[in-house]
Amino acid sequence: xxxxxxxxxxxxxxxxLSGVSIATLSRYFNGQSIRPSNERKIKKILDETGYRPxxxxxxxxxxxxxxxxxxxxxxxxxxxxxxxxGVMREARENGQLVLCGSSEGSVEIEKQIIDRFSQSxxxxxxxxxxxxxxxxxxxxxxxxxxxxxxxxxxxxRGVPHIYHDGExxxxxxxxxxxxxxxxxxxxxxxxxxxxxxxxDLLENLDRPSIRSRSSxxxxxxYLRALKEAGIPYNPDFVVVTGYxxxxxxxxxxxxxxxxxxxxxxxxxxxxxxNGFTAQxxxxxxxxxxxxxxxxxxxxxxxxxxxxxxxxxxxxxMGQESVRTLNRLIEGKEAHDTRLDVELRVKETSMALxxxxxx
Amino acid sequence: xxxxxxxxxxxxxxxxLSGVSIATLSRYFNGQSIRPSNERKIKKILDETGYRPxxxxxxxxxxxxxxxxxxxxxxxxxxxxxxxxGVMREARENGQLVLCGSSEGSVEIEKQIIDRFSQSxxxxxxxxxxxxxxxxxxxxxxxxxxxxxxxxxxxxRGVPHIYHDGExxxxxxxxxxxxxxxxxxxxxxxxxxxxxxxxDLLENLDRPSIRSRSSxxxxxxYLRALKEAGIPYNPDFVVVTGYxxxxxxxxxxxxxxxxxxxxxxxxxxxxxxNGFTAQxxxxxxxxxxxxxxxxxxxxxxxxxxxxxxxxxxxxxMGQESVRTLNRLIEGKEAHDTRLDVELRVKETSMALxxxxxx
DNA sequence: TTGTATGCGTTATCAT
DNA sequence: ATGATAACGCATACAA
Numbered sequence: 001x002x003x004x005x006x007x008x009x010x011x012x013x014x015x016x017l018s019g020v021s022i023a024t025l026s027r028y029f030n031g032q033s034i035r036p037s038n039e040r041k042i043k044k045i046l047d048e049t050g051y052r053p054x055x056x057x058x059x060x061x062x063x064x065x066x067x068x069x070x071x072x073x074x075x076x077x078x079x080x081x082x083x084x085x086g087v088m089r090e091a092r093e094n095g096q097l098v099l100c101g102s103s104e105g106s107v108e109i110e111k112q113i114i115d116r117f118s119q120s121x122x123x124x125x126x127x128x129x130x131x132x133x134x135x136x137x138x139x140x141x142x143x144x145x146x147x148x149x150x151x152x153x154x155x156x157r158g159v160p161h162i163y164h165d166g167e168x169x170x171x172x173x174x175x176x177x178x179x180x181x182x183x184x185x186x187x188x189x190x191x192x193x194x195x196x197x198x199x200d201l202l203e204n205l206d207r208p209s210i211r212s213r214s215s216x217x218x219x220x221x222y223l224r225a226l227k228e229a230g231i232p233y234n235p236d237f238v239v240v241t242g243y244x245x246x247x248x249x250x251x252x253x254x255x256x257x258x259x260x261x262x263x264x265x266x267x268x269x270x271x272x273x274n275g276f277t278a279q280x281x282x283x284x285x286x287x288x289x290x291x292x293x294x295x296x297x298x299x300x301x302x303x304x305x306x307x308x309x310x311x312x313x314x315x316x317m318g319q320e321s322v323r324t325l326n327r328l329i330e331g332k333e334a335h336d337t338r339l340d341v342e343l344r345v346k347e348t349s350m351a352l353x354x355x356x357x358x
Numbered sequence: 359x360x361x362x363x364x365x366x367x368x369x370x371x372x373x374x375l376s377g378v379s380i381a382t383l384s385r386y387f388n389g390q391s392i393r394p395s396n397e398r399k400i401k402k403i404l405d406e407t408g409y410r411p412x413x414x415x416x417x418x419x420x421x422x423x424x425x426x427x428x429x430x431x432x433x434x435x436x437x438x439x440x441x442x443x444g445v446m447r448e449a450r451e452n453g454q455l456v457l458c459g460s461s462e463g464s465v466e467i468e469k470q471i472i473d474r475f476s477q478s479x480x481x482x483x484x485x486x487x488x489x490x491x492x493x494x495x496x497x498x499x500x501x502x503x504x505x506x507x508x509x510x511x512x513x514x515r516g517v518p519h520i521y522h523d524g525e526x527x528x529x530x531x532x533x534x535x536x537x538x539x540x541x542x543x544x545x546x547x548x549x550x551x552x553x554x555x556x557x558d559l560l561e562n563l564d565r566p567s568i569r570s571r572s573s574x575x576x577x578x579x580y581l582r583a584l585k586e587a588g589i590p591y592n593p594d595f596v597v598v599t600g601y602x603x604x605x606x607x608x609x610x611x612x613x614x615x616x617x618x619x620x621x622x623x624x625x626x627x628x629x630x631x632n633g634f635t636a637q638x639x640x641x642x643x644x645x646x647x648x649x650x651x652x653x654x655x656x657x658x659x660x661x662x663x664x665x666x667x668x669x670x671x672x673x674x675m676g677q678e679s680v681r682t683l684n685r686l687i688e689g690k691e692a693h694d695t696r697l698d699v700e701l702r703v704k705e706t707s708m709a710l711x712x713x714x715x716x
Numbered sequence: 717t718t719g720t721a722t723g724c725g726t727t728a729t730c731a732t
Numbered sequence: 733a734t735g736a737t738a739a740c741g742c743a744t745a746c747a748a
Contacts, residue, residue, distance in 0.1 A: 008502070010725055021735045026727060035733060052477030056414040056423070057725035060740045065414065067457070067478075075446065076439045085434045088460045092467070097474055099425070100458035102446045109450070116455055119410030120425075121479070144366065245663075278664060305603075306636060368741055379719045384743055393717060415741035418724045 009051040018045040069125040075102040086318020124325045146328035160334040169310040169341040170221025173294040177264035181352035188251045189215040190268035200235040248275020267295040292349035308349040367409040376403040427483040433460040444676020482683045504686035518692045527668040527699040528579025531652040535622035539710035547573040548626035558593040606633020625653040650707035666707040
């Protein structure tokens, strides 16, 4: 990196120009009361110069920098973008800045970002891992850094986690479809890296590599609802895939290739649901008549949303993460926060036609 | 902000523990060659302590911090999220970090962010304004800070702008619809704050408050294509609105209320197009048979996109912004970059049925 | 190649 | 309430 021509004013310059000592200036900037005549002089020079104290120099002296870090798996994914929005909003209202990194879905890149962040000036870090629980990269880098983990649970012991009640979400989604007379419900689980090749989640639930993922909790809720309704679990109705539009397309093809006449589908994201819907329509299915679809999403300013969905509060999640992190930064206790979810019935789910009911 | 317990190791600690002087340590961290025996000692202590040099202290000495700023109007909007992805990727590959702020569509918040950023440790700033050209907040705050403006043109004289060829995009979109035999083409212009109340862009094109917006360039391309085809401009086919799904819904209602039988529509974003399409279908129109839709979008990993669109290269735009900014940071010359656009024909546009052709 | 000593912009301590 | 000065973590000019 080339040398930086920062022809910035320093507190010494302001002292010289205003005739007030640097100590008084420092007190002024830190909100202590000073002589009104001095205050007037200072304000005048401040207007002329546009001087702002340097965060870096302040940070050296052992102060907080007012900068918090945020690592997301993929900033282009609306899910994480909404969390980021919440983080940035709460940080801003708190006078803090956000250093942001996107892992682009890659554990390698995530590792690189954490490495960079650790040599930085962060007061704390909000971390949404791409990685599996047993494979968090370079935790040692965090050391004494206040840390909050968001949108995941049970990743690192002793660290506060902020997450949704995924079990309840899966339960509500399934129960809603059941209440519409739909008993053949597919569950499209999404992971950043497929954690089991045989596509049957149930068999793999105890492996540490897949615990603590949001899809897993939702799947457990799905199982509970099925059990309550007395419907046996059929692994063929489960597809394990990724988070993209193309994965939804793929899931529809897979379910069709298994010769299942499913009449309800639960998808983890909007993109997956869109992909599934598009492909299902190509296969000649009607949505929601033949197949009703429920997905997980946040409805931020989507006045005219058409999908039935389990509402996530992602901006709130981001805000809550900052609040929790700031408790840690202030040396206070902090604990896990589990956010509630709600069912919102829209246009992609409806009662199964009586003739098709068993 | 509470005091920060940074029980971090300092270069002095490492010097004491390793028995190597701080000067040698500093040289080691800056890539100069030192005695191998010293290097071994240092590496050993580094492993034990996890020490990383402080960016803040380095920055004080007039060095680059390796941190660049990014201000976007709304990080939850995929358009800006993709640019942010490009910025973060290029920055990371360059060993830089990104301080990120979202204006949430508000000039007030934007002003606040710029204010905060100016007292920070940035080497430079990539700025995507919400604000109108004549109303950029606190430009003075930037002062000597290297600055690049992205996704906008002609905002601040002497500053490099990175933007798409919007005129060409509007032209291509319109010409495509014309080639399908569609002559009644609506143009839904989007702004963060509506710049003209009477909804006729043409009358307001000279007002400084609306120049330099992307919708305007696209509109000029629309006009050029119409003119080439010998079709008179009808302001009733123009709707000025916002960027959201609800604005697309609104636009459909407005066009219907004007009793226009439009058979082609150009929308600025995916969200607007979705809203328009949903509402148009409620009105009984078929897409694309009755009304064909073209929008502006980036197709990043959307394997199965259904909308006909003008492809924008947003990740590239973000990367190019960082490259340009780094030229400035290094004290080199930098200039505007105009990125090309391309038409991608998909499922939302088709030839008008011959019977309906004039 | 190495170590010492000074300076960077700010805050904190101490007299005044 | 104010001003002089030491200290923070690091880079560097200079002497060794």
